[in-house]
Amino acid sequence: MRRLVKAIDLGLAHIMRPAQSGVAILGFHGLMPDDGADGDGTVDPYQPFTCCDLDRLITSARAAGLRFICGRDLDRLATGGRADSGTAIWLTFDDGYANNLGALPILRKHSVPATFFITSGAVASGDAFWWDVLYREGRRRNQSIQALAARREALKACPPAAIRATLIADFGETAFRPCGDLDRPMTAPELSAFARDPLVEIGNHTQNHAILSILPEADQRREIAGSQDFLARVTGNAPQVIAYPNGGATPATLRIAGESGLMTGVTCLPHRNALPPHQSSGEQMALGRFMGLRHDAMERETRLAFATPALAQYNAVRSRRPLLDPDMPHD
Template sequence: MGLKNRIKRFAIQGGLEAVALTRAWNAWPAAGGRGVLFTLHHVRPAETKTYDPNALLSVTPQFLDEAILAALDSGLVPVALEDLPALLADPSDKRRFISFTLDDGYRDNADHAAPVFRRHGVSYTIFITKGFVERTRSLWWETAEELITKAPTMRFDFGDGVETIAMETPAGKTAAFERISTFIQTGDEDARIAALDAAARAQGIEPLAITDRLVMDAGELSALAKDPLARFGAHTLTHVALARVDGARLREEISGSADAVESYVGKRPTTFAYPYGFPAAVGEREFEVLKALGFRVGVTTQPGVLGPWSVERPTAIARVSLNGLYQKKRYVKALISGIPFRLM
């Protein structure tokens, strides 16, 4: 982990500790708004890794259990994401709500997350990317992790000609992952992912095999859809940053994803998660197109709590990450309080 990231992690952890230890929500209850949407990715048993750049995307089933209990302890009412707009719009309903969402359709969502949700009777929404399900699109962040873990060096062109990247030391690995992330997210995403895939194959790593290992296929999604607590939303065709594509592709990515999800689970989705979800990846154009295409809810990864603004802009709703770097029940309560987002 680079120095900048270590400082950021220390600051976040310190802030969460401060809110939790002082129970600041008792003094500022209004900061929690009408509740919160939580974002997850992997839910799986803890792994021991010497190098884990994607650790923030993975929580344990035990922590998910604690997060649900933290929400219930805080008085939040679990509801399905698709039901939130109507609930929040009802002036007679003063309850605070919690919804759990999981991006990308990882197999561990069915194996490890679903049993936890069932135990508590809590619904959950999984956002599906067709390219992952059909094994036509790689998970570039997983490809990068495997490549950097297994190869001491790689030959790669970041735009100024082919160079040799040293990845033997922890610092070298961190620098390589950060360069790859920046490279993917600041240019032609299709071409740059293809370049990373080619570099991985040159080292004997098959990116689509990683996708196949980690993501549910159509049959598994169909089986999981039999769970009455399971809901499914759209997450584009290729997991591209929508703010960087033209209007025609934007509509194709959204509508095509909805068609695919309907074919997998037998019900057309009314909810959508924007890939990446941060401001550089999604903006006003995308919010308006999603609304025009008839979606009930669109969720970002821009942190915040629910409130009147969620009703006014239902295709631009904030979510809060259940981050694998901060797996403590008291941190979940701090996030539910909404105070960290008021202080940002």
């Protein structure tokens, strides 16, 4: 597999078109310290990404002539009526891990904005995220990475309360207590201070990390609006952007998000978006996003985001990887 990717990488040099316009949205979760890419056993290391990786990514994208925007810039571009607004990258972090606070010195160093999609219920409760509880407790019981990845995917078919009840039944209520700064969510005071930085944009990631597409409409509305209310209270502003957990959204989800005051929505469908997004098609409520960039392939993937033919080829390779490969991104 590595050889195949390498071969594609070499071929890319001839077909990349970095000057194509559009915005590539890149999605991350935790941000690990430089010496602990895989975490400390308390977090599911499905997507190792470190502060050093972030610094490198920004540096290499800048060197490739790309600029950085965030969600609020899309509205400005749309109302400005510019048909072609160049090429850009939008950095996003999902879930609301306290370790994301470590991004700020790097964003400031490069003067680059980023969006942080917050699971408001995690901030309110201080509980660890359920997938980390599953990973930590499962590994302590010697369950295999593959078995845990399969269980994680199966649990995603359940509403948040059912997932929690299942894990409490298996591991006890105390399993939801975070172990430390790597696996805990931000506190409300941390979030409030973080949101005040002009380079930080705060987005909605629902109240309970609900996969909205499996919920009745009333529950979807509660998940989205409840998070809007909480984040407005803590940060002083209601978010304008939402990342649908796991990328799960139906047409009803997009409508409810719009009715809840959100202007922009991001999925996990791996494609680049028009800049500004096409207003008439509703594209702005369901933007594509590249999840799970691996630190050892960062520069290649950044360039891939701007090379459509190469991207199609790359996705074809990726889809042939085993379904339960622990390295496969999830969100």
